[in-house]
Amino acid sequence: MIDLDKENFESEVLQAEGFVLVDFYSDGCIPCQALTPHIHGFEETYGEKITFASLNITKARRLAIAQKVLGLPVVAIYSGGEKKDELVKDDATPENIEAMIRKYVS
Amino acid sequence: MDRIYDVIILGAGPAGLAAGLYAGRARMDTLIIEKLAPGGQIAITDEIENYPGSIDHETGPSLVSRMAAQAKKFGAVIVSETVLSVELEGAGKVIRCTGGEYRAKTVIVATGVVHKPIGCIGERELTGKGVSYCATCDAAFFEGLEVYVVGGGDAAVEEALYLTRFARSVTLIHRRDQLRAAKSIQQKAFDNEKMHFIWDTVVEELRGDGLLESMILRNVKTGERSEIVADEEDGAFGVFVFVGFEPAGALFEGQLQMKNGYLVTDDDMKTNLPGVFAAGDIRVKSLRQVVTAVADGAIAAVQAERYLEGL
Numbered sequence: 191m192i193d194l195d196k197e198n199f200e201s202e203v204l205q206a207e208g209f210v211l212v213d214f215y216s217d218g219c220i221p222c223q224a225l226t227p228h229i230h231g232f233e234e235t236y237g238e239k240i241t242f243a244s245l246n247i248t249k250a251r252r253l254a255i256a257q258k259v260l261g262l263p264v265v266a267i268y269s270g271g272e273k274k275d276e277l278v279k280d281d282a283t284p285e286n287i288e289a290m291i292r293k294y295v296s
Numbered sequence: 297m298d299r300i301y302d303v304i305i306l307g308a309g310p311a312g313l314a315a316g317l318y319a320g321r322a323r324m325d326t327l328i329i330e331k332l333a334p335g336g337q338i339a340i341t342d343e344i345e346n347y348p349g350s351i352d353h354e355t356g357p358s359l360v361s362r363m364a365a366q367a368k369k370f371g372a373v374i375v376s377e378t379v380l381s382v383e384l385e386g387a388g389k390v391i392r393c394t395g396g397e398y399r400a401k402t403v404i405v406a407t408g409v410v411h412k413p414i415g416c417i418g419e420r421e422l423t424g425k426g427v428s429y430c431a432t433c434d435a436a437f438f439e440g441l442e443v444y445v446v447g448g449g450d451a452a453v454e455e456a457l458y459l460t461r462f463a464r465s466v467t468l469i470h471r472r473d474q475l476r477a478a479k480s481i482q483q484k485a486f487d488n489e490k491m492h493f494i495w496d497t498v499v500e501e502l503r504g505d506g507l508l509e510s511m512i513l514r515n516v517k518t519g520e521r522s523e524i525v526a527d528e529e530d531g532a533f534g535v536f537v538f539v540g541f542e543p544a545g546a547l548f549e550g551q552l553q554m555k556n557g558y559l560v561t562d563d564d565m566k567t568n569l570p571g572v573f574a575a576g577d578i579r580v581k582s583l584r585q586v587v588t589a590v591a592d593g594a595i596a597a598v599q600a601e602r603y604l605e606g607l
Binding site: 217218219221224225247254259261262264279283284 | 331332333340378423426429430434437439506508531532534
């Protein structure tokens with residue numbers, strides 16, 4: 191799991207080759223914390239085909255807003271410098287996240 | 297999964313966790329099924345001031361994590377699963393989840409409530425894009441920005457006060473000319489310099505392409521409309537919605553007796569089906585609080601135990 195911040199988001203996500211899953215979270219976001227173990231589990235299963243990364247928005251608020259993320263949890267898939275897909279709030283369930291990953295790895 | 301549990305509890309909020317604690321202590325084989333993580337509504341509540349014994353900034357997450365640990369200590373197992381359908385009639389109850397099927401002799405329904413949306417144009421599309429139902433999740437985005445809170449009850453005013461720690465200003469929009477929240481909370485809000493109020497007003501439309509950009513308000517007394525636009529320098533603002541709750545009971549339609557979507561029980565938490573009980577906010581009741589939810593959970597577990605003894 192790559193720990194993203196303001197400095198490395200460009201190189202690790204936007205300039206990266208292949209697909210990158212970004213888990214946007216914050217210190218106070220309880221639903222985000224509940225998702226974390228599931229996302230780690232998906233990294234074990236799909237980690238060879240897709241890069242897993244997470245961004246704590248508390249320290250990168252403007253960056254998150256520029257990515258049109260203004261509410262948590264958000265789990266998004268990036269490729270070629272663009273956000274291709276995302277699951278926001280109630281839609282960000284473990285089942286939906288796995289289904290989204292499968293769309294890009296198969 | 298051939299195992300048959302003594303009791304399956306649906307939902308791990310305060311009602312479900314209290315039921316799990318009592319069932320576990322009664323040595324019942326207990327499974328609690330929760331969609332994501334224990335907590336229910338209070339997991340996203342910053343401050344719990346009115347639960348007896350909780351003082352000094354007890355937060356929802358801290359209280360509920362102790363409740364979950366206590367239920368587990370006495371043997372209750374909590375699994376993270378989404379329930380797809382239930383079969384509650386007859387002696388063998390079946391709970392179908394994304395990960396498989398679970399069976400039990402008794403079921404306690406403690407699925408609680410979910411936040412009600414405003415129901416206005418643009419709300420669904422802009423959820424997570426400036427529109428939020430969870431202050432603790434999203435407050436950090438609005439550090440130094442302007443925030444609006446819709447509603448006038450306890451949740452609206454308490455969450456508005458929480459947001460004043462982050463936002464430049466917090467404006468409460470309420471459809472009446474006075475708040476419904478407890479007097480002690482109201483006083484805190486009126487005393488807070490960052491708090492502002494717009495009375496007799498509803499949100500008619502939320503606008504924005506990808507992010508919330510503006511909001512149309514309507515005064516319910518004069519019919520006058522006004523528009524609130526994001527400050528040019530800020531580029532964004534937040535709308536937090538706390539206009540009430542609705543029951544999470546769709547799974548039980550056609551099986552359990554309901555009134556306006558809430559489950560009907562007697563004083564012993566018994567529903568219309570033998571061996572099926574309901575506890576907490578999902579019930580028809582006059583006060584939906586942690587303190588009444590845990591009481592329901594305890595009663596439901598004890599009644600489930602009695603039902604098992606009679607089998």
